[in-house]
Amino acid sequence: MNTTPASPPSELEPVPDWLDEIEGERALAWVARRNAATRAAYDNTPGFAELRADIQAILDAPDRIPRAGQAVGALYNFWTDAAHPRGLWRRTTWEAYRAGATAGSEQTDWEELLDLDALGAAEDTAWVWHGAAVLRTGPRAGRRALITLSAGGADTDVTREFDLESRHFVPTDPDGGAGFHRESSKGFLAWADDAGEAVLLADDFGPGSLSPAGYPRQVRRLRRGQSPQEGEVLLTAAADDDGAWAYRDPWGRTWLLTHPDFYTEELWLLPDGAPTLPAADAERCLAGAQAVVAPGTLHVDVPASAAVTPAWDLLLIELREDWETTAGCIYPAGSLLAAPIDAFLDGSRELTVLFTPTPTTSLSGFTITAHHLVLTLLDDCVTTLEVLTPGGPDGTGPWRRHRPDLGALLGATTATGGEPAAAPEDPTLLRPGRALVDVSASAVDPREGDRLWLTVSSFTRPTVLAVGELDAAGELGAVEVLREAPARFDASGIVVTQHVAVSDDGTRVPYFQIGRPARDDAGASRPAPTLLYGYGGFEIPLGIGYLPVTGRAWLERGGTYVVANIRGGGEYGPAWHRAGLKRHRHRVYEDFAAVARALVERGVTTPAQLAVRGGSNGGLLVGVMLTRYPQLVGAVVCEVPLLDMRRYHRLLAGASWEAEYGNPDDPEQWEFIREFSPFHLLQPGRSYPPALLVTSTRDDRVHPAHARTMAYRMLELGQDVTYFENSEGGHGRAATNAQRAYMQALEYEFAWRRLAR
Template sequence: MKTSLLSATLLSIACFASTALRTDAAVTDDPFLWLEEIEGPDAVAWTRAENEKTLGVLQSDPRYGHFYGQALSILQAKDRIAYVSLKRRGLENFWQDENQVRGVWRRTTLESYRSKDPQWETILDVDALAVAENRNWIFHGSRCLPPEERLCLISLSDGGKDAATIREFDCDTKTFVAGGFYLPEGKQHVSWVDRDTLLVARDWGEGTLTQAGYPFVVKELKRAQPLSEAREIFRGEPSDVRASPFVLRDSDGNIHATGAIRAISSFESEYVVFRPDGPVKLNLPKKAAIVGLVRGRLLVRLDEDWRPPGDISFAAASLISYDLAEWQQDPLRAKASLVFQPGPRQALSGLGVTKNLLIMTILENVQSKAFAYKYDQGAWSATPISLPEHANISLSASSDGADQAMFAVSSYLRPTSLWYFDGESKSLEELKKTPSAFDASNHIVEQLEATSRDGTSIPYFLVRPKNARFDGTLPTLLYGYGGFQVSLLPSYLGPEGRLWLEQGNAYVVANLRGGGEFGPQWHQAAQGATKQTTWDDFIAVAEDLISRKITGPRRLGVIGGSQGGLLVGAAITQRPELFNAAIIKVPLFDMLRYTKLGAGASWIGEYGDPAIAEQRAWIEGYSPYQKLVAGKTYPVPLILTSTKDDRVHPAHGRKAAAKLAALGQPYFYYENIDGGHSAAANLREYARQLALEYTYASRRLCSE
């Protein structure tokens, strides 16, 4: 759950701290608990039968083969942008295509990258590794030791799970280090201290994982030391979400602090810094994050209003900084100063540091701009970066070894372009551009607003044919998320444009409360006790589309994944008459048991705890699984999930389908074996998923 990855959280915390009556979720009346056993023989047999039924119908539709071929062609296009990270050894990229199905980790130079056909040097061939070791390895990235970046910790997942195996890799010899660091499979967090020392949070044995299944014990591990002999340096609480190590380095690789981050809830953390005289808990607010170092300034992002003792106050969503030397001397008495405070309808959307610059992207009414901030002579100055207007600007890479950054510039109809920014010369260069995936000449984008139940204006983007007749007959897919302070920003609708828009249809993206489009307050307005606000906003956008006669209930479908799958589930159970299609991907659905499934307990800060009577009451008010009842007719949904999803348990989707079957309601269900929370482990599986989605949507919304 794209994951980040708040006012209601205060209520949630108060409930935890009080002696509130706790109650165990009633399960005796749930006939489908057996589907929670991921690899249970009966559950596996049920899944296979459901997959066969769904594939039998959708893959036999003549549109499926056409859609699959088009999607795969777009996803595997040789001339699509190879996004890179700016590393000391060159520009690094992870690439998948028809030949490199699992992918290849590779590097090139900036000069070569500028060319039409860059010359790539392979660092690690994951396909070859999977064959050699007879494992279904999925590459989950690397963490390399600064500043040389020769030794790296490689994360490899079996089938796409969040849990991964970590192995030490030598980028000079391009081999795994014999007798090097090795951490068996688990959900774990690792930081380099030096070439012979790691800080590790992982499963150390019985009693070292939180209810959510994440570690809360951090240990120091030395080279060649057995895991059993690692030295414990920090211990959180079993009731936490997780604990993880952190190492604060500057651009030259010098360490200025080591410590641990204790995630108390989904959105609240405590920082503990290890000092010679003992650990010190920083006096930052719980809704704050240390985000980097630049030019001797320590940067902290705030997600709540804060007034430090004897200091000026700072508003939520601000970025503040400390003098690093003063902070190191006494982190509890160092004085903070303001770097950036958003205005009305503004939000800080992206941040990165280079050797001397702070790079930020800022949203204003869901429109993007980029700035380079520099600290000099005791003050911050901001310089706009003149990227194309009327598009979403995201920071795709930054270098801490030089003043270099890259930006992806995108909109729904305009192919994404990649820009290189040289902060020293302040020059901009367009390096790459996504090939056109569909004919966008017949469509336009409009930003409209709907009025939610409480009178709040909810913006949304409508991508529609220029010649659309406003008679309520336009096939329309409405997409949303609305959770965890995640923003939905314009991005090129490549496969969706080819498979959906080119057929003369419309696509809508709603910017709901619960997201981060207008900062933490926008998120906090729909959290915990007020989570129903997200569902109200989504329903308001659907009603607005119908009242404007852009579409009608016969032609309107909804789509979302993870939290967005819960969103769709809430929409079709609360207002089923508004929709004729629902694509529900890797969803949360049984909210009365979500804390017992997968990593669900880590999201109590977003939804509340069903084991606490007061909080259970508000969750029960919308939990889609319980709201599926006899006597109602629901839009026939397509439910997609993955057996290897160890974040949102596949039982959510399984049980939703099984209950619909028991109610005599038609549905489609497909469970991919691999892929984890993305429900697709490679481009072929993703193309299949897209083909299934748009074949289903075309059958439901376009057929007469």
């Protein structure tokens, strides 16, 4: 590793443990002092209020595209704006949605269903929307919904049954309708039958019912009018599993699953009418250490690391590792396979290969329509679509493959958004001249037909939303553009290119670069303030998308923005992710440092003009850059981060991430984990780049103690640290657009001030 050696044991006094008390009096007093210092440094300074207002205007713009989802023929949308900062849940018809778009505004006739601002005022709770599930079948179809809300934006939330006709929550008492309700937890409540007379519930059922990561271990099925204690038991996860989950698929089947760790699952099918466990067995099941499933379930025997999705009468199996079946067939990691459900559960291992990865292409995801499977592929980090059509609903017969013609949509967004072409002699360019455009597809309703929601965008061209329908051959016909978002920043002259850097072990690491070429008075190129963004974890890829806020806050000012596709992510499938797990984690940070060096070597920027930015696992990434590569970085923007890796697994949901980082309680594993624990890499007497740390008091996924203790230690060491902790927002760090605008303005302004000096 070409890095700074890890620090010896610190001679400093321990950071006070009261910082761990999320809402402790001393902790909040410390937060208030740090927030006040940050506000004093920014709130009334030239340009900050204007930037904040401009960002909020973008976030609240009335001509944004109102994204919608279909249920029982209606289109549902959740909308926030300046008048409704907490949001409105509403619905409309297809006709009204089509007719609603006019130049400069959104004129759709919406039927308002629930006003979260009014609800919060009535209940004295700062509710944040976590989604709704409209009942789609039976006599109550389109008339009832399960609505999930969070107090302050935390992962912990509640679910209540809502009457769409009366616009009120259904009372839980039998005389008032015996509505379904879930108390506050990290669980779920989901419809369990066609009639809306039963639900699947995972909740905090008392002592022993939560996993070490804080997720429910038990799933019960409740009939209308039953209390949670009366529900039949379907599944209890093992005591050290991450948790238990269940869902009902679009074709009416019930599936149960546990996650022994973040990347493994055990899956069962619960046939209709199959025997379950009585409510009286609930506590006994929770008292045991092993998983307990209802006796009528059928186990889906695939590798534990595989992800399984039902589609029609098939199982779609995504492999994270190579799989050698009992028949002696070997399928590589990253493949997508199909098998008839009934035959597979009966022991057949006749599998159809739907996708096999290549060195440059991976499966990013898929969507299922009534007759087709639409794959989203990443080809050197750029999306493309492929339509697969089975010969029959059970997958028998040959599958047809088709690349749909997206010419009409892509015409709305040119290869690089109309930007000048990059110099072709640049040897770092990756596949120069191809379209750097993102295309996404999702089924409108897999039970209703073959219509797709389609979106197209680039880094500099706003999103286009369309709907199209696949014909029997898988061709995309009758594409109708529904909305075109307006431009939010001046993109003239901005160049978008894709490059590769070379990491320490020789691996080629792609990155996107967006910005206007900087010139001096003589016209020669010169370095510019550059913001480098990365994530590098949990098999999550970073791709292309319109940058309205970044464009206004960074690109318009002359800055360059870079997105790094480092290992640990999912850009090249499971292998790209697994290359950065646990003891190989150093590769993630070496990749990011390689991109930073490449930007300097190419003259794009200088170390003093380079800021790095990341959140959550990306906050850990930039924390490592701060402490291991301070010579490469001029500023660090660190959002809702993990930073103390010695005890991350004991803080909130951290126990569920040991499969990603390792177990620091194991001395052998701690030896490599401490090499990417920024808190433990801080050394007295060293100089570190200026850092902004932001978090949320209501973040119950990554404990705010990570950011608090890091800031406390850095201040103790005399470093340049800016700290801001929002009072709500959860892991998203903000609950309203006003809060988002403030925090984003702070982050961009901090970076600009530190780099443009």
